[in-house]
Structures are given as C-alpha cells and as structure tokens.
Amino acid sequence: MHVLTKVKQPFNFFTESVIDLDAVNFWLQKINPLWSSNKALGKIVQKDIAADDMVSVMIQINRNFKFGQAGQHHPVFVAVNGIRYERTYSLTRLNAQHVLLTVKKVNAGIVSTWFSEQAEVGQLVEFGLPYGEMTVPKTASPLVLLAAGSGITPMLSLIKEMSKTQQLKEQPVKLMYWVKNKSDAAFLARFENIASHYANFSFHVFYTQALPADARVNASHAALVTDLANSIVYACGPSGFTAAAEEHFAAAQNVQTEAFSMSALVNDDIGFVNVTLLQTNKVVSIPKGVPILAALEQQNIKPKHGCRMGICNKCACNKAEGATKNLVNGAQNTERGNLLKLCVSSAQTDLVIDL
The missing domain is CATH 3.40.50.80 (Nucleotide-binding domain of ferredoxin-NADP reductase (FNR) module)
Known part of the structure; x- marks a missing residue:
C-alpha cells in the first residue's frame, strides 16, 4: 500500500516552520512589500479625485485578501503618525488583483484626512475580513x-x-x-x-x-x-x-x-452614571448622552472595537442591568440580558455590563 504525502511548497514550509510570524513578515516584505505569511495587505497604485473632499484609491491586494460580497464592508488598518487606526469602508472589486476604496474626508477624521491628503502611490494598507448584510438580493424583487x-x-x-x-x-x-x-x-x-x-x-x-x-x-x-x-x-x-x-x-x-x-440627535441627557464592568469588577463614572465606547476610552479603558458604526459587532457585549439609548435611531433599551453595541449606545441609568 502506498502512502501519499502532501509536499509542502517552500513558502508554506517556511512560514509554518517558524513561530515568529512578525519576523517572517519583516523579511518577506524586504523582498516584496505585499508578501506576508498571514496579513491581507494592499498597495495603493492609483489615487484620483472622485468629488469634492472625496478620493478614490485603486489598491493592489495580496493573496491573503478575502473578497467580500458586493455591498459588504472591510475593516481597513492604516498607520498615521506612528499610531495604528481601524476604520470600515465599502470596497468595489475591480478585478482579481485590485479593489477600489473611496473615502469622503470628514472634519477631524484622522483616517479620512490621511487618505485625502497624505496617502500616496506605493503606500500599504491592511485589511480585515468583510462583513455586512446589505448584499445583492437573491430574489428578483425591484x-x-x-x-x-x-x-x-x-x-x-x-x-x-x-x-x-x-x-x-x-x-x-x-x-x-x-x-x-x-x-x-x-x-x-x-x-x-x-x-x-x-x-x-x-x-x-x-x-x-x-x-x-x-x-x-x-x-x-x-x-x-x-x-x-x-x-x-x-x-x-x-x-x-x-x-x-x-x-x-x-x-x-x-x-x-x-x-x-451618527447625526446629531436632540440630546437632553445630562449628568453621569456608574458603569460596573463585570470582568474586572471595576466601577467607572461616565456622562450620559455620549457613546459608551468613547466614554470608556476617556477612562483609559480600551474595549475591543471595529467600525464604530454599530455594524461589525466587535464592541458588542452583554448588558446585565440598566437602560441605554441607541444614538443612531433613538431607540430605548431597558431589558436585561440584551446585546449592547458600545459604539452607538449611550447610558441612561447605571449599567452593569459584561466587559
């Protein structure tokens, strides 16, 4: 009986035989900036003005990039002044090697300003996995x-x-x-x-x-x-x-x-509430009427987050007690045990959250 064995390609063997992937990526990118053992990277190859304060950048992607469905969003990571930022953008697939990323510059927007004013051909960006439910319908309805x-x-x-x-x-x-x-x-x-x-x-x-x-x-x-x-x-x-x-x-x-x-809503919320973080048994005071995520970050607490738009659910955690308001649509949430999106929710009462 013959035993069939899979022959590893040199690239895969090299990346699987070492533990320090950061070191592997460092040397691979010395050869080609887009080469990486595990990161989805893209290189800006063209930049055009799409409209006032809006630019479109054509990006060449590497073999680790995962194409999403049309209409989905990708986390995009860039380094601005030595600090790594994550934002979420919808990409348009151009062909098997290129995507189009269009960015509207917003006031005080660090990443959108970087793309509009500082990003240049040849610079790299990193991508996360796509997500989102607004995709091509499977029915023929108008x-x-x-x-x-x-x-x-x-x-x-x-x-x-x-x-x-x-x-x-x-x-x-x-x-x-x-x-x-x-x-x-x-x-x-x-x-x-x-x-x-x-x-x-x-x-x-x-x-x-x-x-x-x-x-x-x-x-x-x-x-x-x-x-x-x-x-x-x-x-x-x-x-x-x-x-x-x-x-x-x-x-x-x-x-x-x-x-x-988030558009500005009529906000008559004043005062502060206490938030109990169950995982650390820590209690912090935050203001009403502002995103809980931003308020916790001001307290030097850094919850996991992604899009800051209430879509990706990276910042979502369980709310054990308390009332909150959705800052996107104004909906109130007073029930226990509900999933709480920290980036688009504000506290209305004292809270207990699984964080």
Whole structure:
C-alpha cells in the first residue's frame, strides 16, 4: 500500500516552520512589500479625485485578501503618525488583483484626512475580513437604493456586480442619491454608462444645498417607487438619513439600512452614571448622552472595537442591568440580558455590563 504525502511548497514550509510570524513578515516584505505569511495587505497604485473632499484609491491586494460580497464592508488598518487606526469602508472589486476604496474626508477624521491628503502611490494598507448584510438580493424583487454622501460606495459595488452578472437585465433597480452640491456627487459617469446599457436601471441625484434646493428624503420620494410594497430597499448614509429612510419607506417588502456616522440627535441627557464592568469588577463614572465606547476610552479603558458604526459587532457585549439609548435611531433599551453595541449606545441609568 502506498502512502501519499502532501509536499509542502517552500513558502508554506517556511512560514509554518517558524513561530515568529512578525519576523517572517519583516523579511518577506524586504523582498516584496505585499508578501506576508498571514496579513491581507494592499498597495495603493492609483489615487484620483472622485468629488469634492472625496478620493478614490485603486489598491493592489495580496493573496491573503478575502473578497467580500458586493455591498459588504472591510475593516481597513492604516498607520498615521506612528499610531495604528481601524476604520470600515465599502470596497468595489475591480478585478482579481485590485479593489477600489473611496473615502469622503470628514472634519477631524484622522483616517479620512490621511487618505485625502497624505496617502500616496506605493503606500500599504491592511485589511480585515468583510462583513455586512446589505448584499445583492437573491430574489428578483425591484430594488431601491438610497444613498447619501459616501453611502454611495456600497451602492456602486452592488450595481457593478449586478451588471457584471447580467442581473440588471431581469431586476429593476432604482438609485436615489442625495448630496449637498453637484460637485459632491461621485460616480455619475459610471451610473450614466450603466443606465445607457440597462433599461431596468435608473438613477436620480438630489442636491440639497443647490438653488433651488432639492428636498431631503421624505414621503414624496417613496411615492416615486411604483411598486414599493413588493420592493427591497437598501439605504446607506448618516444615521439621520437612514432613520428617515426607514420611516418613509416602511411600506416596502424589506428595508435594510446601514449608518456610517451618527447625526446629531436632540440630546437632553445630562449628568453621569456608574458603569460596573463585570470582568474586572471595576466601577467607572461616565456622562450620559455620549457613546459608551468613547466614554470608556476617556477612562483609559480600551474595549475591543471595529467600525464604530454599530455594524461589525466587535464592541458588542452583554448588558446585565440598566437602560441605554441607541444614538443612531433613538431607540430605548431597558431589558436585561440584551446585546449592547458600545459604539452607538449611550447610558441612561447605571449599567452593569459584561466587559
């Protein structure tokens, strides 16, 4: 009886035979910056202006990169002034070796400012595993895409994938896109090109600070959808936008939203509450009305976190006691034993959390 053995490739044998992967990666990257035994790395190969304060960077990825589904998000890690930061962005797959990352610069945004002003061709970024539920629907129901600002990036990915697979020939897709001014609109030439090839695809851009100004998302926009009750609605943008989309498009067959930043809510929360951390039996005092994650970080407590948007669930922990408010939609949570997303929740009463 012959025994078959698997012959290891030299690269795999080398990486599996040593314990210090950081040392392995150091020497591999001396040969090629994208080589790594275990890290998903990308190299910026092109940088373009997509719109006002918005850049698109084409990134060459290595063999460890895991492509997500169209519409999903990737954790992106960059080093700015020697400090490692994690942010979450939606990527568009260009081909087997390249992805497109589009970033809108935000005030006081360390990572978005780095991409806009400092990132250069040849620099490296690192990626985490993709996540997110707003992917290409498996049914042929009409699809309505609502985007505000940089919320357009996952919509581009979805539309591109549906055109690639010819799903746009069979499934109606309507895109509504809100920006402040015409100079803020991104990817319009791409959408116009897709619309010229697919009769099922249509798009409309609303300019909320133009003269005359278009209205923000409201019931009149829902009325533009001829078969809303049988439609699937995806919305991506600031939390105020997604909350309004949920309200006005509630009659749809299914509504999914993703908020990438928290809009200012009316906040009359004042004072402080005590938070008991069960894993360390430590009690800290934090202010009401601010994200619990940020408040704990001010106390030099560093919970695990990721997107800071309430999507990835890396910061989620069990709430044993107390009341909280969701800062994205204002929902109250007073029940025990619920999962608490620290990045988008504020304390309303004293809390006991499994952290």
